[in-house]
Amino acid sequence: MLCKGLHHAAFRCKDARETVDFYTKVLGLKFIHAMGEDHVPSTGAYSPHVHIFFEMEDGSCIAFFELPRDKGEPSGRDAETPGWVQHFAFRVKDEDTLLKAKADLEAKGIPVIGPVNHDDFLLSIYFFDPSGHRLELGVQISTPQQDAQFRAEAMDVLRLWEQTHDWSQREKLFGGKTGYQRV
Numbered sequence: 001m002l003c004k005g006l007h008h009a010a011f012r013c014k015d016a017r018e019t020v021d022f023y024t025k026v027l028g029l030k031f032i033h034a035m036g037e038d039h040v041p042s043t044g045a046y047s048p049h050v051h052i053f054f055e056m057e058d059g060s061c062i063a064f065f066e067l068p069r070d071k072g073e074p075s076g077r078d079a080e081t082p083g084w085v086q087h088f089a090f091r092v093k094d095e096d097t098l099l100k101a102k103a104d105l106e107a108k109g110i111p112v113i114g115p116v117n118h119d120d121f122l123l124s125i126y127f128f129d130p131s132g133h134r135l136e137l138g139v140q141i142s143t144p145q146q147d148a149q150f151r152a153e154a155m156d157v158l159r160l161w162e163q164t165h166d167w168s169q170r171e172k173l174f175g176g177k178t179g180y181q182r183v
Helices: 016-026 095-107 144-164 167-174
Strands: 007-015 028-038 046-055 063-068 087-091 113-118 120-129 132-142
Touching: 007 016, 007 046, 016 046, 016 063, 016 095, 028 144, 095 113, 095 120, 144 167
Parallel strands: 007 063, 087 132
Antiparallel strands: 028 046, 046 063, 113 120, 120 132
16 A cells, blocks of 8 residues: 555644644644745745644654745635534544543633544544644544444445435435434
C-alpha cells in the first residue's frame, strides 16, 4: 500500500500561541515543530504564516496554520457546511479514559457533548478548540464479530445511499426505520 499512515492533517487557527496552549495543556499532545514563511513554498503566493505541529502517541500529527493576512474563518469551514462535519477525531485507550476526559474537559469549563454511541462502532464525546474546530475523542467499542459485519455490509450501505440519498430507507438493510438494528 502506498500510504503507510497519517503524517498530519492541517487546519487554520486564529492564534498559534492559544492553539499550542490548548493542544498541549488540555489534550496533552506534544508540540514538536514550528516553521514559518512569507511565501507559500508549494505555490509561491505571498501569505506570511506560521505552521505548527503536534504529535500523538502513534507518531501521527495534526498541524495548524496561523494566517494573519489571509481572508476567511479560522475554523476553515465554509458558511454553508454544517459545523459538525469538519472535525478532528482522536482515538483514546478505553471507555474509562473517555469518561475521565469528559470530566476533565468540563472541569476546565469546556462544554462537552456525549458520550454518543455510533452504531456500536464508536463511543465519542465532542467539544471545540479555541479556533472553533470541532474535536472528537472516541473509543472503538465494536467486537471483532461486529467489525467483520461492518466490513461485509459497507458496500451494501453505500449502494443504498447511492440509490436513495434517503437514510430513512435504512430498514431495507437493517430491518428498522431508526437505528442500526440488524436482523
